[in-house]
Every structure is written in C-alpha cells, then in structure tokens.
Amino acid sequence: MAIGVVKHCIFFGEMIGEEASWRMIKFVINRYSGNGRGEAVWQQVERALRDKGVVYGCTFTERQGHARELAMELAGDANTSAVVAVGGDGTVHEVAGGLAGTAVPLGCIPAGSGNDYARSLSIPQSWESALERVLASKSRPIDTGVINGKIFVISSGIGFDGDVAKITNGSWYKRWLNRIGAGSLSYVVTVLRLLVTYRPCDVRLEVDGIMTSYKNVWLLAVANMPYYGGGMKICPDARDDDGTLHMCLVENIGRLHFLRFFPRVFKGTHVEHPAVHMLSGSKIRIVGTAPMTIHADGEFGGETPADVVVLRERLYVL
Numbered sequence: 001m002a003i004g005v006v007k008h009c010i011f012f013g014e015m016i017g018e019e020a021s022w023r024m025i026k027f028v029i030n031r032y033s034g035n036g037r038g039e040a041v042w043q044q045v046e047r048a049l050r051d052k053g054v055v056y057g058c059t060f061t062e063r064q065g066h067a068r069e070l071a072m073e074l075a076g077d078a079n080t081s082a083v084v085a086v087g088g089d090g091t092v093h094e095v096a097g098g099l100a101g102t103a104v105p106l107g108c109i110p111a112g113s114g115n116d117y118a119r120s121l122s123i124p125q126s127w128e129s130a131l132e133r134v135l136a137s138k139s140r141p142i143d144t145g146v147i148n149g150k151i152f153v154i155s156s157g158i159g160f161d162g163d164v165a166k167i168t169n170g171s172w173y174k175r176w177l178n179r180i181g182a183g184s185l186s187y188v189v190t191v192l193r194l195l196v197t198y199r200p201c202d203v204r205l206e207v208d209g210i211m212t213s214y215k216n217v218w219l220l221a222v223a224n225m226p227y228y229g230g231g232m233k234i235c236p237d238a239r240d241d242d243g244t245l246h247m248c249l250v251e252n253i254g255r256l257h258f259l260r261f262f263p264r265v266f267k268g269t270h271v272e273h274p275a276v277h278m279l280s281g282s283k284i285r286i287v288g289t290a291p292m293t294i295h296a297d298g299e300f301g302g303e304t305p306a307d308v309v310v311l312r313e314r315l316y317v318l
C-alpha cells in the first residue's frame with residue numbers, strides 16, 4: 001500500500017485522472033533538514049514545478065528512517081520515474097538505501113547542512129540548477145559501499161570520524177549554525193572539541209586479503225566519493241564508479257600537530273602528511289583494540305569490528 005505517497009501526492013489540473021498513471025518524478029522531502037531549509041527549498045521547487053507544468057508526486061518524511069521506507073515503496077510503483085531527495089546527506093543516504101538494487105534513479109535537491117553528496121556529484125547547491133538537472137533525467141549507475149550490512153553512498157568513517165558525526169548530529173550548534181546558513185561549520189566545531197578528548201587505539205586492517213597494523217589510529221575514512229564532513233576532501237581520488245573504496249587512515253600524531261594539519265583536508269593536501277596513509281580496496285576488515293564508532297554517510301552505524309565491501313553499479317543516480 002502506497003501510504004505516504006498517495007496521501008501526500010499532488011497531481012496538477014488536467015493531469016488528474018487517466019494521465020495520473022504516467023511515470024513521474026517523486027520527491028521525498030525532509031522539511032527539517034538544514035534546520036528548516038528543506039521546507040523552504042521545497043516550497044520554491046514546488047512553485048517552479050507548477051509553473052513548468054510538471055507532473056510530480058511528493059511526500060514528507062515523518063521520522064528518522066522514513067525516507068528509506070518511502071523510497072522502497074516508491075521504487076515498487078510502476079509510475080515512478082525517479083525519486084528525488086530534498087534534504088541533506090542523511091536524507092540522501094536513506095533514499096539511496098531504499099533505491100539500491102532497483103532501476104529507479106536517485107535525484108537530489110540539496111537542502112542540508114553538509115550536502116557532500118551533491119558536492120561530490122557536482123550537483124549545484126542552488127535549488128534552481130539542481131532541479132534542472134533532475135528534470136533532464138539523465139541517469140548513470142554508481143557503486144555503493146556496505147559496512148556491517150549498512151549501505152553508504154558517500155563514505156563511512158571509523159573512530160574520530162564516527163564520533164564527529166554522532167556528536168555533530170545531536171549538537172545544539174549544528175541547529176544554530178544552520179539557522180545562519182553556516183551548517184557545514186558544525187563539523188569543524190566538533191572536530192575542535194573532540195581533539196581534546198579523543199583516545200586513539202591500535203587497528204588491524206585487512207584489505208583484499210592483505211593484513212596491516214597501525215598504532216594510535218585517529219580515524220579511518222572509507223570513501224566512495226571524495227567529500228565528507230561539509231566539504232572536507234578526505235579521499236581526493238575516490239570515484240563512485242571505479243569498483244573500489246578509497247581509504248584515509250591517520251595514525252600516531254599528536255593533538256596539536258593534528259590540529260595544525262587538519263585544515264589541509266579542505267584542499268585534499270593532507271594526503272602528503274607522513275601520518276596519513278591512503279589505501280584502496282574492495283573488501284575490508286577493520287578491528288580496533290577498543291570499540292570505534294562507525295558512521296555511514298554521517299548516520300550512526302554502530303561500532304567496530306567492521307566488514308566493508310563495495311557493490312558495483314548498485315544505484316542509479318541523476
């Protein structure tokens with residue numbers, strides 16, 4: 001039963017009736033993304049769709065995890081041509097989870113605080129241009145990653161990274177910074193806070209059958225796309241269609257040193273630092289001497305040990 005969709009679906013004027021069986025783009029909107037930006041952006045998008053006479057469907061998320069359920073349901077509808085996430089990376093992550101393995105492509109109108117999915121795919125940050133791209137309806141397949149059974153499209157982070165995502169998502173300053181349009185700065189604030197308290201641990205890593213060990217590991221990012229954390233170019237070589245996951249591991253570095261070299265991640269020049277190891281592979285196992293927090297596209301994903309694999313051409317995107 002297409003609960004959310006039928007309830008909230010909108011068809012226009014003469015399109016009601018027989019023609020409502022046409023295939024159409026369906027929008028899944030997280031009103032609360034970007035601290036209300038989702039709602040504001042959607043109002044403008046909706047007005048533009050009406051002006052253009054586009055037939056569309058729309059539905060609003062009501063809770064965490066709902067976007068995934070809606071996307072799964074919509075993908076099963078024969079009249080869905082694409083599902084477009086209006087929101088941030090969390091919404092994209094959930095919608096992608098519902099569409100992966102189907103032929104229905106994922107579109108995105110960025111309205112969050114980080115918007116790293118949009119940045120990585122060169123989707124314009126302005127809703128007008130992002131909508132144009134959606135309406136052009138050109139799709140291509142991309143890879144996805146899976147960590148401990150949870151899908152990710154952008155990246156997964158373990159250790160310091162996982163804690164940054166977990167703390168930022170629950171922070172008052174993310175909401176406050178979103179309000180003044182500087183939401184991506186919230187990740188930087190958490191990094192600075194956590195730098196004082198984080199305790200690195202040793203890690204055993206197995207990549208495509210090859211074992212290595214690292215001492216005092218701060219973080220291990222596993223990326224399908226180059227950007228995360230609101231514009232940090234953590235794995236500059238990551239490509240969403242190369243069948244490989246790219247990793248950035250930071251070990252054995254003092255807190256002050258970490259703080260000094262941290263800004264380099266915004267340009268991607270951190271990769272030259274001796275404490276940074278860049279790796280790649282398609283089947284990865286990560287075991288820490290202490291449990292390390294995991295995030296999948298910025299959403300909490302449990303703790304290590306972790307098994308990660310890449311699934312080739314698993315998702316269609318616009």
Ligand SMILES: Nc1ncnc2c1ncn2[C@@H]1O[C@H](COP(=O)(O)OP(=O)(O)OP(=O)(O)O)[C@@H](O)[C@H]1O
Binds near residue numbers: 030033063
């Ligand atoms: N109706 C809702 N009420 C509460 N939370 C919701 C609702 N709909 C979605 N969510 C949750 O809101 C969270 C944040 O959404 P999203 O990531 O899209 O926005 P953001 O955090 O502002 O952006 P970004 O991830 O790019 O920083 C997600 O975890 C999602 O599951």
